[in-house]
Amino acid sequence: MKDPSSADLRAPLTGERTRERFLQTRRLSQDLVQGLNEADAAVQSMPDASPAKWHLAHTTWFFETFLLRDHVPDYRLYDNRWPFLFNSYYEAEGARLARPERGLLTRPTLAEVLAYRDHIDAAMLEALPALLERHGDLVELGIQHEQQHQELLLTDIKHLFSRNPLGPAYAAAPDASEQRAVPLRWIEGASGLVEIGAGLGADGDFAFDNELPRHPAWLAPHALANRPVTNAEWIEFIADQGYGTAALWLSDGWDWVRQESVAAPLYWRGGGRQWERFTLAGWREVDLEAPVTHVSFYEADAFATWAGARLPTEHEWEAAARNRDPRDGVQLDRAGCAEPRAEAEIDGFASLHGNVWEWTGSAYRPWPGYRPAAGAVGEYNGKFMSGQFVLRGGSCATPRGHLRASYRNFFHPHQRWQFTGLRLARSL
The missing domain is CATH 1.20.120 (Four Helix Bundle (Hemerythrin (Met), subunit A))
Known part of the structure; x- marks a missing residue:
């Protein structure tokens, strides 16, 4: 090997x-x-x-x-x-x-x-x-x-x-889902010594270089939410002056909120309990049961603070996803309208893979022993390991079959045009 x-x-x-x-x-x-x-x-x-x-x-x-x-x-x-x-x-x-x-x-x-x-x-x-x-x-x-x-x-x-005032649709809206968000509950995660990162097994499974090498990590006792945060819960955050309470925000995040006049997730308009959001099918009423998406790391972190929780580390997230099928969940199967929607639980968790990329509290840095590939393709990941945060799990726009538990996505903390959401965590 x-x-x-x-x-x-x-x-x-x-x-x-x-x-x-x-x-x-x-x-x-x-x-x-x-x-x-x-x-x-x-x-x-x-x-x-x-x-x-x-x-x-x-x-x-x-x-x-x-x-x-x-x-x-x-x-x-x-x-x-x-x-x-x-x-x-x-x-x-x-x-x-x-x-x-x-x-x-x-x-x-x-x-x-x-x-x-x-x-x-x-x-x-x-x-x-x-x-x-x-x-x-x-x-x-x-x-x-x-x-x-x-x-x-x-x-x-x-x-x-x-950005078009006509609000054009890229594709027809999918049939309305009758699935409701499962009640929020906490699932205790693995603690102690765990293995993190990809390994090249006998079947030669693919991994990007930033997933390598496989290495040990120590997890303190913790629990993860069984599902991502929903649009309904985000509306409660807005109604409780979440975007106007400085104590909830990191300093850079608070500066960003004020400079950009941010008061809701990207693509939202309206107020109170009447919100619309722009989708690939044009403007639609916000689906209260679906995972919230198009939020920045700053917003995700502020919401977690407001909820009395925190964002998971990427180690905690990967340990939870390690033995689960990464092909499950709402992912891209063909051209059409990719949008998040509520899902039922599979072995306790809903939407660990697919639906929305989940912000973690982990900075995007190399694993111990990381070495980029030789030549120009070595620029693929390694040189971006500065000033960004890791997201896990994939989204409704990720082609099915592309994901695995060790997959690391990364964006700057203010970016939110991707299908980005969050799952809460807490220390025990």
Whole structure:
């Protein structure tokens, strides 16, 4: 067995299985933009977001750069001007278009980007048998990378459409759920010495480098809430002047609330008991039973303080999720309206995976013994381990099959355009 702290991210999959997963992933990305027009796909609503067209091209650039260009003899770039446009943050790959300027790319057109995807897909399929023999880890990383961008694509479209006074719908609303939020109760978590992080088992399960290596951690006695915080509970927080009580907030959070005039989760409007929120199906009445989402770390921490609790550590969260099926829960199965909804419990917990990314109180830092992968792909995670907090569990926009208990997402504490929510914890 390979040392789990090595640069290899997974053992190679069989060729046919990888081929099918590659095609399914590439197809889903294009399915997600089927209803968009040229303008929808090109506009950038804020610097943190990217145009849908850019996501489609960047994920293609990833396969072209790190697999075809680097490992297929005599491969020629599709267009040698495009790496400047579609490199995201890889310093080792040279100069690139500034992130806030991605929305200026009226050219290439959406049709030209789709043609680029077709070209790279054909080249990848032809080269796949040889690539899997020596670079199966990079093939899998490319697939997992595109799955991450599928979620980003949906959340960026949602933010873009929310800025339109017409409130356009990306997709039809799903059928109304009759599931009610389960009553809140506390589940005592594991304490003492536990194992945290991913391990490369005999089946070669994938893990990003920031999940490695597996290592021991000590947990004090604690309990986790059986479900995420709901919209109804968040309305109580608002009604109790939660956004106006300085004692509930971290200093940076209180500054953020006042500077940005924050008084509710992102995409909410209304007041009292009459709230609407913007969804991928347009403006809808707030579902009181569903998990609250689009809240920042600052908001999550303030709510936990107001509730007489705290946010869980990522160690506590992972220990609770370790033996649970990460395919359970509300996750992305196909193009459509991704929104959180109430779920029943499975073995005591509701929505440990899916529905909303759950803020933890843990800073995003490397595990003991962490080593980034060699080369430019080593910039994938490690260089962002500063000033951010970890989220766990996935969301309604995470492609099903992408998650595992050790999965670490991370954002800056003020960011909330992703499907971010929270689960409470308390010390015992």
